[in-house]
Amino acid sequence: MVNKKADELLKKNHLSITGGRKKILELFLQHDGALSHSDIEKKAGEKFDRVTVYRTLQTFLEKGLVHSIPTADNSIRYALCKDDCSGGHHHDDHVHFICNACGSTVCLEGVTVPSIELPGGYVSEQVDMLISGVCKNCNQ
Amino acid sequence: MVNKKADELLKKNHLSITGGRKKILELFLQHDGALSHSDIEKKAGEKFDRVTVYRTLQTFLEKGLVHSIPTADNSIRYALCKDDCSGGHHHDDHVHFICNACGSTVCLEGVTVPSIELPGGYVSEQVDMLISGVCKNCNQ
DNA sequence: ATGGTGTTTGCAACAATGTTGCAAATAAAT
DNA sequence: ATTTATTTGCAACATTGTTGCAAACACCAT
Numbered sequence: 001m002v003n004k005k006a007d008e009l010l011k012k013n014h015l016s017i018t019g020g021r022k023k024i025l026e027l028f029l030q031h032d033g034a035l036s037h038s039d040i041e042k043k044a045g046e047k048f049d050r051v052t053v054y055r056t057l058q059t060f061l062e063k064g065l066v067h068s069i070p071t072a073d074n075s076i077r078y079a080l081c082k083d084d085c086s087g088g089h090h091h092d093d094h095v096h097f098i099c100n101a102c103g104s105t106v107c108l109e110g111v112t113v114p115s116i117e118l119p120g121g122y123v124s125e126q127v128d129m130l131i132s133g134v135c136k137n138c139n140q
Numbered sequence: 141m142v143n144k145k146a147d148e149l150l151k152k153n154h155l156s157i158t159g160g161r162k163k164i165l166e167l168f169l170q171h172d173g174a175l176s177h178s179d180i181e182k183k184a185g186e187k188f189d190r191v192t193v194y195r196t197l198q199t200f201l202e203k204g205l206v207h208s209i210p211t212a213d214n215s216i217r218y219a220l221c222k223d224d225c226s227g228g229h230h231h232d233d234h235v236h237f238i239c240n241a242c243g244s245t246v247c248l249e250g251v252t253v254p255s256i257e258l259p260g261g262y263v264s265e266q267v268d269m270l271i272s273g274v275c276k277n278c279n280q
Numbered sequence: 281a282t283g284g285t286g287t288t289t290g291c292a293a294c295a296a297t298g299t300t301g302c303a304a305a306t307a308a309a310t
Numbered sequence: 311a312t313t314t315a316t317t318t319g320c321a322a323c324a325t326t327g328t329t330g331c332a333a334a335c336a337c338c339a340t
Contacts, residue, residue: 189319
């Protein structure tokens with residue numbers, strides 16, 4: 001049950017359980033792709049204030065429930081983290097795939113980001129790898 | 141002379157030479173890092189309308205003069221392409237580095253994006269690799 | 281269950297960012 | 311120099327993101 005899982009996730013991350021947070025978490029649990037702010041606003045219907053969505057995503061990000069994925073079209077996407085992420089420290093070394101046909105963004109869990117040799121003086125803290133193209137579903 | 145190079149670049153790409161386009165190109169030629177829309181608006185001073193900046197960047201993007209770099213903070217950056225890019229077809233396989241200290245974005249020309257094995261059904265059209273951390277200048 | 285307490289929400293107002301249509305200004309071609 | 315097509319600036323608007331504050335709510339202890 002998606003509803004129960006949402007509760008669990010909130011508890012595990014020491015967040016109080018509110019209607020808005022549950023609803024947004026359920027959306028993430030139902031769509032396994034990444035969601036943008038406006039996706040959420042649309043899917044959640046009229047039920048929640050825009051401000052609540054902003055603040056909820058911000059909170060989820062800080063607690064490590066979701067991670068953000070940069071995109072080329074000026075609309076950050078968010079996706080659920082796996083279990084071993086927490087409090088800003090993500091183990092988020094998978095590749096993100098953006099489909100140019102259906103617009104969806106998915107995390108390719110199986111594909112890991114290769115390590116890169118940086119020029120002298122540069123120190124890497126986070127690596128994002130974004131691949132755009134045509135996804136499995138659209139490519140038939 | 142930066143001014144002359146701007147003219148050349150515009151001619152080479154079959155764009156008419158106007159004050160705004162020259163000014164924006166000069167900004168790119170002077171700063172070798174990437175610039176966001178608002179960077180340009182600020183650096184160009186009061187001289188140009190916001191709308192002109194939007195349209196100019198759009199044009200440069202279409203003609204292949206610049207490429208766009210996605211970022212995690214919802215502000216696309218633009219950087220000059222090397223000579224062998226044209227008309228939307230970029231040979232843009234270098235890594236982009238975003239410094240968390242000074243905020244600058246640079247193209248690491250020397251570092252190439254490793255090729256990735258995608259799961260079956262996925263077709264890659266473009267690969268972006270973003271590394272954030274501390275850059276050479278800030279790391280001293 | 282009930283009441284107190286701190287957190288979360290919705291509202292309103294605002295700021296910033298991005299888009300469109302149209303008339304005036306400008307660059308390029310003859 | 312004149313014509314023509316392109317580019318610009320303006321105005322108006324749409325969308326997206328931010329902040330302060332009072333009301334509503336979740337959580338805890340009793």
